[in-house]
Amino acid sequence: MRVLLAGGGTAGHTSPLLATADALVRRDPSTEVTALGTPRGLENRVVPAAGYPLELVPPVPLSRKLDADLLRTPARLRATVKAALEVLDRVRPDVVVGFGGYVSVPAYLAARRRRLPIVVHEGNAKPGLANRLGARFTHHVATSFPGTELRHGVYIGLPVRRMISTLDRGDLREVARAHFGLDAEAPTLLVTGGSQGARRLNQAVLGAAAAFASAGVQVLHVVGPNNDVPAPGSTPPYVVERYVDRMDLAYAAADAVLCRAGANTVTEVSGVGLPAIYVPLPIGNGEQALNAAPVVDAGGGLLVADETLTPEWVADHVPALLTDPRRLVAMSKAAADVIPLDADERLVDMILAAVTA
Numbered sequence: 001m002r003v004l005l006a007g008g009g010t011a012g013h014t015s016p017l018l019a020t021a022d023a024l025v026r027r028d029p030s031t032e033v034t035a036l037g038t039p040r041g042l043e044n045r046v047v048p049a050a051g052y053p054l055e056l057v058p059p060v061p062l063s064r065k066l067d068a069d070l071l072r073t074p075a076r077l078r079a080t081v082k083a084a085l086e087v088l089d090r091v092r093p094d095v096v097v098g099f100g101g102y103v104s105v106p107a108y109l110a111a112r113r114r115r116l117p118i119v120v121h122e123g124n125a126k127p128g129l130a131n132r133l134g135a136r137f138t139h140h141v142a143t144s145f146p147g148t149e150l151r152h153g154v155y156i157g158l159p160v161r162r163m164i165s166t167l168d169r170g171d172l173r174e175v176a177r178a179h180f181g182l183d184a185e186a187p188t189l190l191v192t193g194g195s196q197g198a199r200r201l202n203q204a205v206l207g208a209a210a211a212f213a214s215a216g217v218q219v220l221h222v223v224g225p226n227n228d229v230p231a232p233g234s235t236p237p238y239v240v241e242r243y244v245d246r247m248d249l250a251y252a253a254a255d256a257v258l259c260r261a262g263a264n265t266v267t268e269v270s271g272v273g274l275p276a277i278y279v280p281l282p283i284g285n286g287e288q289a290l291n292a293a294p295v296v297d298a299g300g301g302l303l304v305a306d307e308t309l310t311p312e313w314v315a316d317h318v319p320a321l322l323t324d325p326r327r328l329v330a331m332s333k334a335a336a337d338v339i340p341l342d343a344d345e346r347l348v349d350m351i352l353a354a355v356t357a
């Protein structure tokens with residue numbers, strides 16, 4: 001079987017694409033997977049690094065409205081659909097899977113033209129434009145969060161990397177804390193602003209460093225690849241990292257997380273049973289608050305507005321949560337029960353069903 005996976009831009013789209021590629025090959029090692037992206041996205045680095053071929057089409061700038069203009073295929077869209085048709089004719093996939101984002105629009109339109117089966121996977125709680133278009137062309141549509149409104153949508157979750165879906169935090173805790181130079185015993189907060197980091201989170205948590213130290217709470221603070229922040233020297237440790245490749249170790253070291261609410265972050269953090277304080281990014285189409293909502297509603301996390309997150313708020317609320325083991329255990333269980341971590345396997349089932357339908 002040959003499968004074309006269309007998606008790219010940020011880690012938000014490339015991560016589920018790669019997790020799905022790996023699951024397809026695990027299921028049947030003879031499966032040929034090709035990725036489709038655009039020239040500027042993260043896919044240009046991470047897809048070849050993962051060992052999959054990458055085909056490129058020119059990007060299409062989209063207006064936010066799914067309107068008649070788009071379907072009347074203006075010139076640039078026509079050019080990129082033509083490029084996608086050339087890829088289909090060369091790669092000859094049995095099925096085209098889209099993860100949303102700009103590259104999925106030409107992928108869906110070209111697949112429809114060649115009458116190929118289409119599978120749509122929506123990563124965020126609020127569907128984007130590309131996937132709303134794709135869902136018009138197929139019945140094989142998957143969502144990452146319960147309650148997402150998308151035509152034909154079936155809730156399966158978001159495919160995540162195996163090192164996270166198979167993680168046993170208890171087994172790895174000691175190794176993980178040693179890896180980051182953390183104390184073996186102290187309650188531990190992980191801070192992450194997603195793949196880019198988040199200045200607001202960085203300032204608020206660093207500004208409360210003294211409150212963590214006096215409560216005996218240590219911090220593993222991932223500040224983002226472009227942020228240079230000195231670690232406050234304190235006991236127990238306050239460790240600063242710019243980017244962590246082994247997020248399984250970061251999750252295993254932690255007792256709770258303070259984070260943005262990107263779709264992968266919510267799935268990984270709650271799926272591995274970590275209590276979380278979610279501070280949704282207040283831009284975009286509002287998807288981050290919606291991503292965290294099912295976990296928060298179930299009692300697995302707290303939702304804090306960006307403007308509420310000051311050093312004072314952090315000092316008043318977060319050390320107290322970290323030193324309340326009973327509350328942490330209840331939140332952990334509630335979080336793990338809402339979010340499944342087998343979406344990669346379920347999406348493979350859906351892809352196979354689309355091919356044989």
Ligand SMILES: CC(=O)N[C@H]1[C@@H](OP(=O)(O)OP(=O)(O)OC[C@H]2O[C@@H](n3ccc(=O)[nH]c3=O)[C@H](O)[C@@H]2O)O[C@H](CO)[C@@H](O)[C@@H]1O
Nearest residue numbers: 010011012013123194195196222243244247262263264265
């Ligand atoms: C600013 C922006 O456009 N944000 C969007 C972007 O977020 P963003 O690109 O931040 O994506 P997510 O929060 O969904 O995922 C971050 C991913 O990066 C990994 N990670 C993070 C830090 C680190 O040091 N190491 C590491 O490996 C995490 O484990 C996770 O897998 O895509 C998401 C999914 O479409 C959307 O919900 C977000 O709204």
